Amino acid sequence: MTRLNVLVTGGSGYIGSHVVLQLLLSQRYNVAVIDNSANSHPESIKRVEEIAHAETGERHSVRLFQGDLKQRGDVEKVFNYFDEQEEKRGVYGVIHIAALKAVGESGEKPLEYYMNNISASLQLLDVMRAHNCFRFVYSSSATVYGEPPAVPIPETSPLQSESPYSRTKVFFEQMLRDVANAQPDKWRILSLRYFNPAGAHPSGRIGEDPLGKPNNLLPLLAQISVGRSYGQLKVFGNDYPTYDGTCVRDYIHVMDLAAGHMNALDALDKDAVFHDVAPGKAKAYNLGTGKGQSVLTMIESMRKASGFEYQYEIVDRRPGDVPNLTADPALAIKELGFKTVRGLEEMCADTVRWQKGNPNGYR
Numbered sequence: 001m002t003r004l005n006v007l008v009t010g011g012s013g014y015i016g017s018h019v020v021l022q023l024l025l026s027q028r029y030n031v032a033v034i035d036n037s038a039n040s041h042p043e044s045i046k047r048v049e050e051i052a053h054a055e056t057g058e059r060h061s062v063r064l065f066q067g068d069l070k071q072r073g074d075v076e077k078v079f080n081y082f083d084e085q086e087e088k089r090g091v092y093g094v095i096h097i098a099a100l101k102a103v104g105e106s107g108e109k110p111l112e113y114y115m116n117n118i119s120a121s122l123q124l125l126d127v128m129r130a131h132n133c134f135r136f137v138y139s140s141s142a143t144v145y146g147e148p149p150a151v152p153i154p155e156t157s158p159l160q161s162e163s164p165y166s167r168t169k170v171f172f173e174q175m176l177r178d179v180a181n182a183q184p185d186k187w188r189i190l191s192l193r194y195f196n197p198a199g200a201h202p203s204g205r206i207g208e209d210p211l212g213k214p215n216n217l218l219p220l221l222a223q224i225s226v227g228r229s230y231g232q233l234k235v236f237g238n239d240y241p242t243y244d245g246t247c248v249r250d251y252i253h254v255m256d257l258a259a260g261h262m263n264a265l266d267a268l269d270k271d272a273v274f275h276d277v278a279p280g281k282a283k284a285y286n287l288g289t290g291k292g293q294s295v296l297t298m299i300e301s302m303r304k305a306s307g308f309e310y311q312y313e314i315v316d317r318r319p320g321d322v323p324n325l326t327a328d329p330a331l332a333i334k335e336l337g338f339k340t341v342r343g344l345e346e347m348c349a350d351t352v353r354w355q356k357g358n359p360n361g362y363r
Ligand code: WQD
Pocket: 101, 102, 103, 140, 141, 142, 143, 194, 195, 196, 197, 215, 216, 217, 218, 220, 233, 234, 235, 236, 237, 247, 248, 249, 295, 318, 321, 325
């Protein structure tokens, strides 16, 4: 069967590389990646190809375009390639993951966040339209919910942004609805609201490798367990209204998250998915497990998985943190066939295997 050409922006990154792997393993897609390596390494794509070869017995090659979505020429190059080569079949759809995503940093550099996460994304849509490509899966985030009125959080929970980063996701989701409503016969758009991605492919060959000190809890715990020291581990507040006083998050295995992208890509051509958002075909889904884990639970789980005896101190709350972000994943389960099959133990074991095998990440 002829394989459809799919472009994954940010495909060299942590989430992106696991999504690219899922696409290859399905053996239904030719995959291209555009990435500026701002927070990723091209080595991850080589390893994805190796894993896919090992798992399917078939050689796979991902066409990697080193480029920046802010440069229109870089984006045009990708679409021109698929319009002129590869049997001129063009790009079937785009999974748009590339973004800046550090909540704290976004407050210091709002202009960079708006340029990268909104202007560049609008330009991507414009180039897609120029090339008659209208299928779009968008990497959104649970941060669109701000401090939700209730947990678990359904997609109908009010959108309230607490940071420029969160605003880029709220604003762009709305722009996508506007674009889809203007051309309901063309655009098919699904926004995926990630909760907290965690874990790694069980081979230990790909995983999370942020530049500099990790902002997020799990990669920080992983790096500490292999001796990367960043001073005393701090728990930001233990006076929250949660089961042990520390913040609760919905950690979702990155392999389950990547599978959710396949579910979304496969659902784009199903009109029924968009039944309640007419006229435009643009809709958002939560990708989470529905189970919340606290900071202390994560530290204990990583202690068990790594054997590392973490020492930590309880300090003041981190500005912008909310007590509990746990998904209600029912809609994605019902309408996309999404499911999470990997639990906390597997997330931590897979994270530790990746970090122990790659103490310095891909570098
Ligand atoms: C989890 C909990 C911290 C570090 C992240 C991304 C955000 C979005 C969602 C993409 C919080 C606590 C952390 C530490 C700690 N991703 N913590 N000590 O805040 O949910 O947001 O996921 O859209 O961009 O930032 O995840 O891992 O940063 O923090 O106590 O040294 O761990 O306070 O309660 P968060 P996180």
